[in-house]
Structure formats: C-alpha cells, structure tokens
Amino acid sequence: MTGGGASLGLRDVAISFPHGPARIEALGGIDLAVGGGEIVSLIGPNGCGKSTLLRVIGGLLAPDRGAVSLDGDRVTGPDERVGLVFQEPRLLPWRSVADNVTYPLELAGWSRERADERRRVLLRAVGLESAAAARPTQLSGGMRQRAAIARALALEPRVLLLDEPFSALDALTRERFNVEMQKLHARTGTTIVLVTHSIPEAIFLGDRVVVLSPRPGRVVADLRIDLPRPRAWEALDEGIVSAAARRIRDHLGPADDQLPDALTPPDRRIHDLWVGE
C-alpha cells in the first residue's frame, strides 16, 4: 500500500447553490496548497462549506470559479487517485463486508484473482478479516466505518478525503481511530484532507489546521501543528496543543448565534468536544 501522496492545489475556488430565487454562496474563493503526504485538517463553523469544499476537491462538484489540481492535473471529475470516506459508512447493505470493500475494484474492472488478493490485504489493514462474510447490519458503527476506510483504500489512492469520518463514533473509539489513521498514513504516505468539527482531532492528526470562516467559506487561518510523530493522545505536548486550540478558537470567532454558556445547546459541538484545558 505505497504510492505516496499527491499534492493538491486550490486556486480561488468558489461555488454557490440555488436557494429559492437567489443563490447562496457556499465557498467564497479558497486558495490552498497541500503538499504530497501532508495531513491537513479543515475546521470551521457549521455550514461554512467544509464538506462542499471536500466534494469540489474530490471532483463531485464543479466549482463556479477557480480550479483544483491534483499533482498538477486539473480536476474535472472523480479521480482514481482520490479516495473518499464519508460521515456515514455508506456500505451497500446487500453485500458482505468483503464485497463492499472490493466494490471499487469491481467497478474498475479488476480480475477476480487480483481483487481477491487485494481484499485480503485491505481487510487485514483495517482488522476486519474475521468479519469478511458479515453483512454491514451485523457490524458495530466503528467496524462499518473501518470497512468504509478499507473501501476508500482499495485503489491505493494518493489522496484521502475524509468528511467527518469519525463524528458518529463514541469518544474513545474516535481517539483510537485517530491513532490508527495516523499509523495508516505513516505506512502509505497518502495525502489526507480531513474535515472535522473537533478541535482536538484536527490538532492530533493535522500537520496543518486550516480554519474556514462562516459562509461563504474562506480560509481565515492556516496553522502549522509542530508536534512530533507518531503522536499519542496521552503524550501530547500540552503547551503546544492548548496554544494551537486557542488560536483555532480565536479564528473560529464567536459565532453570531452564540448563546450564554448556560444555554449552549449540545449541538455546539466545536465548543463541547474540546474537553482539554
């Protein structure tokens, strides 16, 4: 599972969506460069267009303006070099775990023998060998997301786009997944763009944390996280982490719908998930 990471270049990417008679500007001109093998965490308030941006990078949405390049090639549609993991596992419920994992190979026209071999490697990589024959409904949420990750890795992508992939998992599972994702990255060297709501997750995984503004999304901060790798949750440099978290939160700014603390509803996830300090 090597191949290294591809670089990404975003130049003035803007996109809007029809909304009644008007249009809503979701992204207002994003410039971003991601080096090969780098991990970039994208963070921003709800509705800032993080997921939209990820879809533009993945070639699922065409920007109104600007362009995305992948290793210098202009992105015009979904690319074989890019693997996507969504917030939900999106497994086909009528297929076994193994057949879900090899679905991309089937679509790409791989021979049965080649796909069989790859299947074994993929299932081992995410620790699902024993669940190969199971149906998605028989798995826990964490195992389903593992299968989704294995599927995204099937074609040895050089860029992984992760759209809040761990947000439906409980806190402990989520931390474990972050560690495993880091290991996987160390092994494959894949470029990773991670959309997340969680400041700790953004810092733990990211070489950089890019903060987007509320809609229309623009880059308001691009912070380098100078923590040595491999990182471990229990041995992170508290000083660096809390300084980075403070800066991220400064840039996220007080939301315009900010409520007094006592009234903060549970879905203000960015504030609530950060249990450090």
Place this chain on the structure above:
Amino acid sequence: MIRASTAVPVVLALVVFVAAWKAIVVVGGYPPFILPPPESVAARFVDAWASGVIGPHAAATLVEIALGFAVGAGLALAVGYLLARSALAERLLSPYLVAAQATPILALAPLLALWFGPGLTSKVVICALIVFFPVAVATMVGIRSVDARLLELARSLRATRRQIVLTLEIPAALPNILGGMRVGVTLAVVGAIVGEWAGAERGLGVLVNLARGSLFDIPLMFATLVTIALVGVALYLVVVFVERRLVGVR
C-alpha cells in the same frame, strides 16, 4: 425445511375449510350441480388429471402466464426506471398508464382477442398488460428511493451509468420490484383466464366454460377452479422463493 410449528396451523386451516364446505353441502342440502361435496371434487380432480383432461389446458395457461409475465414485467422494469429518473417521461406517460390501468381488463379482452386472434398472442398481451402496472409502479418507487448518498459514493468511484444501474439501483430497488412482482404474478393468472374467456381453444378458462356448458360436469368445473387457484399459489410461492434467495439475507 418446513417446521411443524408452521405446518400444523396450515394443515388445520385446510381441514377446517374442507369441513366447512362439506357442512354447507350437507346442511344446505345443495345438489351436486350447484355445490358438489369436497370428496367428489377431489375424486374428479384426481381423475381428470390422471386421464389427461386438465393437463393440456393447464399447460396452455401456464405458457400464457409465463410469457405474459416475462414480457409485462420486463417492459415494466424499463418503463419504471424511466419514470423514476425522468420527470418528463413521468409527466408524458403516467396519464396513459393510469388510464390503461383504470380500464378493466375484462372490457379490453374482447378487443385484444379481436386484434390478436384466438391464439397465444392475445393472452400474452392481456397478461403482459395486467402485470405491467404493478411492476412498473413498484420499480419506479424502488428506484426513486435509492439512497442518494450511495449514488454519490458510486459516482466518487467513477461508476458508469450501466454500473450504477446494475450494481446499485437494481439491487437497492429489488425488494420493491419483487413486491410488485408478487402482485403481478397473481394478476397474470387472472389475465390468462380472462383472455381465454374472450376466445381461445385451450386453457383452464376454456375448460371452466366447457365443464359448465356442453359437458355440464360441475365437479370438473370445481376441479378446474382448484387447479387455477393452485397455479396462482404456486407462482406466488415461486416469487416469494426468489425474493428470499435474493433479498432475504439483508
């Protein structure tokens, strides 16, 4: 296989049905040409099958049903898909489809018999027509309800249109489609019999007419009705079996 816990109530229900039938004959004192007792229908059923009275008619009807169902369900799959994915097609076609469905097949059958003659073709057309609607609607609903997130996934994996149809949309819509086919296959039996009534040389519908008319063999008529019911049940079970095989594991 079939467990005793499911078999016992089924057998019991059959016993109650036959006993009630017998009781009505005895208590009501009906003559055999109005309501023959179950044992004489059973005897005639066995005898008519053994002597080859019913067999050829049943075979003719089964061929009509099989061909009509295949044609009707096949077209319905294609049209149902089109209706689900093209708003224009739905606006253009659905009034005609609903109108065709609202016109009783009994009223159409004589016309179709006139057009396509007393042979196999007119029955196949009638069967196909009656099977079409439930399968087309079920396909449309099934295809429409395919999770858009799965479609986005397939697109991100650079699936072609054909791959999306075959590996995603049809499997996802299969429970709906087979539900429509359950309804369709029983209607196909109705279609075949109605078609035969409108003019035919062979078939269970013809035999019902013969038994009541020129033969005046009411037990044979009942034996034929039992055969028709059994054909319907058997075909329904075939669809259920296919459904179990294809989607039961989900």
